[in-house]
Amino acid sequence: xxxxxxxxxxxxxxxxxxxxxxxxxxxxxxxxxxxxxxxxxxxxxxxxxxxxxxxxxxxxxxxxxxxxxxxxxxxxxxxxxxxxxxx
Numbered sequence: 001x002x003x004x005x006x007x008x009x010x011x012x013x014x015x016x017x018x019x020x021x022x023x024x025x026x027x028x029x030x031x032x033x034x035x036x037x038x039x040x041x042x043x044x045x046x047x048x049x050x051x052x053x054x055x056x057x058x059x060x061x062x063x064x065x066x067x068x069x070x071x072x073x074x075x076x077x078x079x080x081x082x083x084x085x086x087x
Contacts, residue, residue, distance in 0.1 A: 006082070033062060034071040042085060 029035065029043045037055070041048050055070055055087045062076035081087070 018054075033074055035074050035077075037070060037072070040072045040077065044077070044081065046087070054087065 011048075032039070035043060037048060037051050040046070041051050046054075051072075054060075055072060057063075057072050058065075062073045062080055064071045064073055
């Protein structure tokens with residue numbers, strides 16, 4: 001039987017260098033200040049169409065536009081959602 005260290009080394013060797021870098025540098029969604037639409041949908045358990053609808057306004061206070069990319073400011077969006085009865 002292989003020892004645990006040998007198994008772990010074998011498993012790690014299956015990961016490419018690029019994937020290993022991404023795994024090490026990955027920031028948990030709960031720790032991010034800005035979320036992509038996909039991250040916000042997962043974090044807040046809201047569907048993508050509703051997230052897009054809520055963030056569609058050009059002057060939305062909880063959206064930061066990076067060119068054409070829409071990022072959601074997590075804290076202000078949380079505060080907005082907590083004040084709502086339904087969305």
